[in-house]
Amino acid sequence: MRAPLRSPPGPGAGGDRQLLYLLAECVPFAVALLVLLIELTPAHVLYTGPLLVATPALAAVTMGPKGTLAAAGVAVVVSAITATHNNAWGGQQVYTNFLALFLVSVASFMTSSAARTRQENELNQLRRIAVAAQEVLLRPVPARLGPVRAASMYMAAEQGAQIGGDLYDAVQTRYGIRMIVGDVRGKGLPAVRAAAVVLGAFREAVHYEEDLVEVINHCGAALRRDAVIAGTRGGEDALREAFVTALVAQMSDGPAIEVINRGHPPPLLLSDGTVRPLMPTTPLPPLGLEEFISGPPGQLDSYPFTPGDRLLLHTDGVIEARDRDNAFFDLPAAMAAMGDHSRRAFLEGLRQALLGHTQGCLVDDVAVILVDRIASEDEAEAPY
Template identity: 75%
Template sequence: MRAPLRSPPGPGAGGHHVLFVLAECLPFAIALVVLVVELTPAHALYTGPLLVATPALAAVTLGPRGTLAAAGLAVCVSVVTATYNHAWGGRQVYTNLLALLLVSAAGVMTSRAVRTRRENELAQVRRIAEAAQEVLLRPVPARLGPVRAASMYLAAEKGAQIGGDLYDAVQTRYGIRLIVGDVRGKGLPAVRAAAVVLGAFRESVHYEDDLVEVVNHCGAALRRDAATASASLAGGDDALLEGFVTAVVAQIPDTLHVQIVNRGHPPPLLLRDGEARPLAPTVPLPPLGLEEFIGGPPGRTDSYPFAPGDRLLLHTDGVIEARDGHNAFFDLAGAMEALHDRTRQSFLEGLRGALLRHARGRLADDVAVVLVDRLD
């Protein structure tokens, strides 16, 4: 996904975080209030129910260990205040202490049950995400006719499996056809847009002989889906513009060339004799979904030499826009040249390591890479 175009956090995101932190602190705050009241002349107030509520509140947000800590604090406060006020002879002290112990035990067990349920739900969500990834972002085949290929995907968000980046490689009667794209936006709408574009690509590559028409099919499918979503949400034109996708589509025919249609995407890099150079489009075109901004014909195919021994790298801007501590961008061409003599998998591992070192392990955007070597 394109980091500069990411939507800002929702207006309630910060407020929700503050409320959650307050909820975590509330049990300990209550214990502190009870301690202050019982150790001052205000101890005439009846604070027993407040102290009993401490482990119950902790069970909601703090987990088993946090609940146990809150319960232990409440017991300590109860013992200290009863000793300070010389209240051990009264029946109320023992009643409150017994109630506190019972509620604490129930709170710890409830918290464990809630955590187990949440872990099971999270595991199920991860399994679903992995299945979706296998459908949307399956690894490219290692052998595709006269080329060998490999792919890499890195999600910027911790724990995420898929996002708004997309890629695929398919062998057809017209040659090897590849796509790498980047959805504007994030979250489920971005995943949906990626699925729409990939679905259109995987269908049209087998019957459209013109690579431009393949790209046009992807754009048309994206516009139809965005229009449907806009109509259902009454979002209007603004919602339609939310769904654009930058993409580069390549075709490797039997001839020693690679044909490319670029729709607002970072140009692929061609590595030849240890030197990397970008395959920039002759005519810049807008992303998929914004075809109304194309003033003339619906695009053209650029052709570049792609000889045996050459290496082609298609990537999203999450690679080249990764920054280091000095706000400098990642030098992808330089990294390719430094790794030029490695095998495909070793090359991708080296690229991944160099990228993460440059970004200090914190990617600001998802990364998708497809590597293609021409053998014959």
């Protein structure tokens, strides 16, 4: 389940670009207003015909077909007003200006329509590629995994995006059910690349590494190797810039869950109506920052996870979502309130709650895995 959302432009580079686009769209109408002021004042001795003829062409650059027609219509109205004001009807120059305006408007509209069609085709192709990448990189977790039932949700913050810097997966292995959730530092294609590297290493290591610590160490080593290869300013600089917060969990037939946390928000456990975070006993740095580990390379923590319990693995895009008053989203309260919901209903409720809290403007990606522990593997499947 995923829902691409629109990010607020903010005061940064994105906000500056949006302001420039807005100013560019105003240029054709500003030109028409300038012509009107010139023609209705003593400055009408200036020849303004070429300025009006240029307005549809200017609109075609930034505003698309509808904007081009609007600019052409404004230019025609201004031309008629100025011709009437200056008693110029019947003169050859007036009709020449109208003919030039008509020809430029038609050409601009056709050019703008062709460009818009081409852009839509390219965007549709990119969306199809993104969907394919989503299915490969962030495929939904299986609904049934041995002694647990699971579901996943991904929400990309970037407008039109299908994938981003968050990652998750759940795999059934001979060692038990193994899951990962992580968050890559940064955004864009470099973040997607790092997420793919970590997920690829996880999917490989879970099947042959018996020690869960070695699984996450394998992910960290793969990330560091890729950072060295991809670094444009040298390997060491790339190593310092690439890191991923990650959490790996393992569940077997016993009533417990084992977790190793590398700088990631702790998962939430709902048991007997109470929600509590599974805090690590020893904080560890994210993947890619192994040089800051002073003691053992990793520590495995074990927590009770009995039939009827519900586990929520998530990225910080959930708990750091803010409303207009800058208040964070209360995930534990939301989980407790929907504790009796089916997995599908819970994830849909969480999605709606996040949209309502942020007014539909997430600033970070969201990845979630929801896991229910059942009494036995042969238990009848509960409603999804």
